[in-house]
Amino acid sequence: MSNKGWNRREFLWGVSQSALTLAVLGRTSQQVIASTKKPTSVLVLGAGLSGLYTALLLEAKGVSVTVLEARDRIGGRVHTLDDLPGKPEAGAISFGKKYQRLLDLTERLKLSLEEAQPFEKELLLHIRGESITAQNWAQSTANKLTENERNIIPPRLLVHYLQKNNPLKNSTAWTDPKHSDLDISFEKYLRSKGASDEAIRLMEPTYITNGLDTTSALWSLGHARKFQDYFGKPIHIKGGNSRLVEKMAAALKSPVKTNKVVASIKSSKTGVEVNCKDDSRFKANYAVVTLPFSVLREVEIAPALPEKQAEAVQELSYTAVTKIYLKVLQPFWEKDDYPPMTWTDSPLQRIIPIRDNAEKVTNLICWVNGKNAQMLDTMSTKELSQFFNFEIKKIRPAMVNNVDIIKLVSWGKDPYAKGAYSYFAPGQISRFRDAMAQPWGRIHFAGEHTAIASPGMESALESAERVAKEIFTAIG
Numbered sequence: 171m172s173n174k175g176w177n178r179r180e181f182l183w184g185v186s187q188s189a190l191t192l193a194v195l196g197r198t199s200q201q202v203i204a205s206t207k208k209p210t211s212v213l214v215l216g217a218g219l220s221g222l223y224t225a226l227l228l229e230a231k232g233v234s235v236t237v238l239e240a241r242d243r244i245g246g247r248v249h250t251l252d253d254l255p256g257k258p259e260a261g262a263i264s265f266g267k268k269y270q271r272l273l274d275l276t277e278r279l280k281l282s283l284e285e286a287q288p289f290e291k292e293l294l295l296h297i298r299g300e301s302i303t304a305q306n307w308a309q310s311t312a313n314k315l316t317e318n319e320r321n322i323i324p325p326r327l328l329v330h331y332l333q334k335n336n337p338l339k340n341s342t343a344w345t346d347p348k349h350s351d352l353d354i355s356f357e358k359y360l361r362s363k364g365a366s367d368e369a370i371r372l373m374e375p376t377y378i379t380n381g382l383d384t385t386s387a388l389w390s391l392g393h394a395r396k397f398q399d400y401f402g403k404p405i406h407i408k409g410g411n412s413r414l415v416e417k418m419a420a421a422l423k424s425p426v427k428t429n430k431v432v433a434s435i436k437s438s439k440t441g442v443e444v445n446c447k448d449d450s451r452f453k454a455n456y457a458v459v460t461l462p463f464s465v466l467r468e469v470e471i472a473p474a475l476p477e478k479q480a481e482a483v484q485e486l487s488y489t490a491v492t493k494i495y496l497k498v499l500q501p502f503w504e505k506d507d508y509p510p511m512t513w514t515d516s517p518l519q520r521i522i523p524i525r526d527n528a529e530k531v532t533n534l535i536c537w538v539n540g541k542n543a544q545m546l547d548t549m550s551t552k553e554l555s556q557f558f559n560f561e562i563k564k565i566r567p568a569m570v571n572n573v574d575i576i577k578l579v580s581w582g583k584d585p586y587a588k589g590a591y592s593y594f595a596p597g598q599i600s601r602f603r604d605a606m607a608q609p610w611g612r613i614h615f616a617g618e619h620t621a622i623a624s625p626g627m628e629s630a631l632e633s634a635e636r637v638a639k640e641i642f643t644a645i646g
């Protein structure tokens with residue numbers, strides 16, 4: 171996992187001089203191939219951000235790369251819904267000015283950035299069956315928080331507890347064994363910092379995991395530190411984040427092979443063999459696996475992974491996220507005179523407006539995380555639609571008949587993601603962190619779940635750089 175002997179700038183300079191630039195500027199790729207010491211081939215499994223960036227980095231040094239992707243589209247958890255008004259994102263939405271790798275890539279690929287929609291300042295709270303404006307929250311009878319907490323609106327409680335006195339001073343500190351005493355239940359940690367039962371109840375549903383009790387406090391603090399260090403004003407790629415992965419794929423010498431669902435990976439002394447569900451077979455000197463562990467656990471790996479790594483593949487947690495995209499038929503907020511955004515302690519959790527550049531609401535997303543998302547995932551589309559209408563009648567009657575469900579996206583049910591983001595349960599950082607991304611024979615591992623320092627999309631790119639260095643070292 172270390173970057174010993176590598177200077178990131180030199181490494182990227184190598185890239186800027188070769189595949190990306192050549193492909194993007196249309197120069198011949200022969201010069202790149204000429205720089206290879208020995209002919210080496212690599213199978214990259216998965217065409218998400220980490221797989222595509224790995225492939226570009228390897229091609230830049232003359233490695234012959236084949237990318238295998240299960241879906242009929244590239245990008246994985248970067249997916250702009252081009253078929254919906256306003257082109258909302260199904261996956262990654264925004265990033266910050268310190269996502270250096272992502273910013274370098276967008277510059278090289280001549281993509282434009284623009285400010286992403288900021289978080290809504292005004293919102294309607296619907297708590298314990300009552301509708302309350304944020305301004306009236308502190309005095310509301312539905313507010314059962316303690317004296318120390320009652321001035322904080324429920325969506326800000328987590329920020330309050332996570333950013334106040336975060337013991338992790340930088341974005342890699344969560345991997346330092348000196349903090350392993352924090353690898354305990356996040357709920358227990360929050361209680362030790364004074365969080366009341368009611369604060370726990372309100373924080374639980376919308377947190378970015380499936381439960382406060384089943385999440386490591388160390389992971390949560392590390393995640394909070396990374397976001398604090400990396401984010402700032404949210405930005406995104408003009409026209410949608412899928413434009414980035416599309417351009418990355420187009421810059422590859424060999425097109426991504428889509429509809430290739432990897433079923434088994436074998437590593438031997440001389441190379442790797444990958445078999446896909448359509449019975450196609452691919453051989454190369456090395457494989458880079460970027461599949462989320464939630465999916466990799468169904469792929470046969472031979473020889474079997476070492477015990478701890480195998481446990482990590484089986485047990486790493488992934489957050490269920492279900493998004494219900496809504497078309498606005500009538501501006502219902504003009505009827506009830508509340509802001510368009512709703513935050514509630516009932517199962518629909520958050521209904522967030524999507525705005526165009528003129529701030530006009532184009533549509534809405536009902537964004538549900540964790541256990542509530544898992545509950546929605548058990549429903550048929552018809553049942554979910556009935557449940558949604560039943561719930562909005564209670565939380566926002568003005569919405570009834572004034573919004574229409576136009577799309578459902580469930581990352582939990584997605585067969586090639588099985589969750590939106592990885593996270594560690596209590597005790598898992600100490601058990602798995604060092605073992606989980608170790609190369610096994612000729613199989614190497616990348617993907618957001620294997621990164622250390624950076625969050626979100628940047629973490630996928632961080633992992634690609636690390637794995638490309640591993641392969642270059644292995645080639646010699």
Ligand SMILES: Cc1cc2nc3c(=O)[nH]c(=O)nc-3n(C[C@H](O)[C@H](O)[C@H](O)COP(=O)(O)OP(=O)(O)OC[C@H]3O[C@@H](n4cnc5c(N)ncnc54)[C@H](O)[C@@H]3O)c2cc1C
Binds near residue numbers: 433460462590629630
């Ligand atoms: C709802 C949501 C919101 C997010 N918001 C943000 C945000 O605002 N900012 C941010 O920075 N990040 C955000 N992220 C996180 C970001 O999208 C991910 O960290 C990043 O895209 C992960 O890239 P990856 O390459 O590691 O994984 P993936 O993108 O999942 O790539 C893995 C690839 O492997 C493929 N695959 C799976 N199984 C197989 C198989 N058997 N055979 C072959 N291929 C297979 C998949 O189809 C996929 O293309 C969000 C993610 C989600 C889901």
